[in-house]
Amino acid sequence: MADLTVSVPNLSSSAFSQLKGTTTRVGADGANADYRSFTVSKAGEYNFKVNDTFTNVEIRNDRNEVVTILKSQAEATDASARLGPGTYTATISQANRAAGARDYSLDISEKQNILVTGAGAMLKGTAQPPGNGDTGVQKHTFNVVQGGTFTANLTLPDTRWAMMDKDGKVVASSDSLKPDEQENFLQKPTYKLEPGQYSMVLVPPSKLKTPTDFQMSFVPRDPSLSETGTSQESAISKTLRERQARLQQWASEAKTTKTSA
Structure with missing residues (x-):
């Protein structure tokens, strides 16, 4: 589901990464959404932070297993997850379906x-x-x-x-x-x-x-x-x-x- 025109970051190569885009696609529940992929080459623990209100983020591994979920309300929210080597997909969707397409940013940093x-x-x-x-x-x-x-x-x-x-x-x-x-x-x-x-x-x-x-x-x-x-x-x-x-x-x-x- 990843957009192949967008670069796929390797979290292991940087202490900080940011995924930015617009929810112009449709999620499984019918909400405005976007899909972004990233890779991990070395096992580690990471902080995920969605900077936008009323935004949901679900991250799955290459076996389609959910590794972490974020659900922001009136303020930014965060979660941590330990990831092994592999490819992951983040689904960013809007909790408010009436809002239309919106920009988003998802910060990913190594948890030290x-x-x-x-x-x-x-x-x-x-x-x-x-x-x-x-x-x-x-x-x-x-x-x-x-x-x-x-x-x-x-x-x-x-x-x-x-x-x-x-x-x-x-x-x-x-x-x-x-x-x-x-x-x-x-x-x-x-x-x-x-x-x-x-x-x-x-x-x-x-x-x-x-x-x-x-x-x-x-x-x-x-x-x-x-x-x-x-x-x-x-x-x-x-x-x-x-x-x-x-x-x-x-x-x-x-x-x-x-x-x-």
């Missing part, structure tokens, strides 16, 4: 499961400009195998992020007004992470105009270090600690608001 050891960890991603009901929010999974105290380096300015444990408790958060890597190492807030699985929500800046690559790293830090070289809390450390408490309160309140990546 980051492994955190005593040496830290690195997340690489691409921030997408918000628009068409899409907030640009990203979700990632961190698996901490060796706990410790870490600082965070984020190269994307004006970005908010929060990390939650499996019970939904916020354990780390920040809203960088400038890239974290430009701050003095001893002035950065520290985050204590115990072994376990964590989820991260990352909110790119609303003024972002083009897709932008970024890196986020967790760097091990001796919690006893300060600007004076002692374990006594300095004035700047006290200010940062209080700032961190406010950020954690924001993240705790914000995580209950449903936005989709």
Whole structure:
């Protein structure tokens, strides 16, 4: 059912892909629809995000088995699926049959499961400009195998992020007004992470105009270090600690608001 005039992307060759088109065809249920194909050459887990309201997406493998379904209502929605090598077909259809043909965009990104050891960890991603009901929010999974105290380096300015444990408790958060890597190492807030699985929500800046690559790293830090070289809390450390408490309160309140990546 794929349109042979449209290129077929290989998800394994890029961290981010976007399928765009118009629902000018007819789906099995009679709704306006479109069909798009993509391939996977290496098994992995992917995030699918439909950026349009009242739009349904059904993705099937080459055995015609459904691997994931998305149904957006008044806002963008997302789902994740683990895909093996093969060819897949996405059926994009309109929930509102009276709307006529509409443009759509379906974002597909690699879902990174980051492994955190005593040496830290690195997340690489691409921030997408918000628009068409899409907030640009990203979700990632961190698996901490060796706990410790870490600082965070984020190269994307004006970005908010929060990390939650499996019970939904916020354990780390920040809203960088400038890239974290430009701050003095001893002035950065520290985050204590115990072994376990964590989820991260990352909110790119609303003024972002083009897709932008970024890196986020967790760097091990001796919690006893300060600007004076002692374990006594300095004035700047006290200010940062209080700032961190406010950020954690924001993240705790914000995580209950449903936005989709």
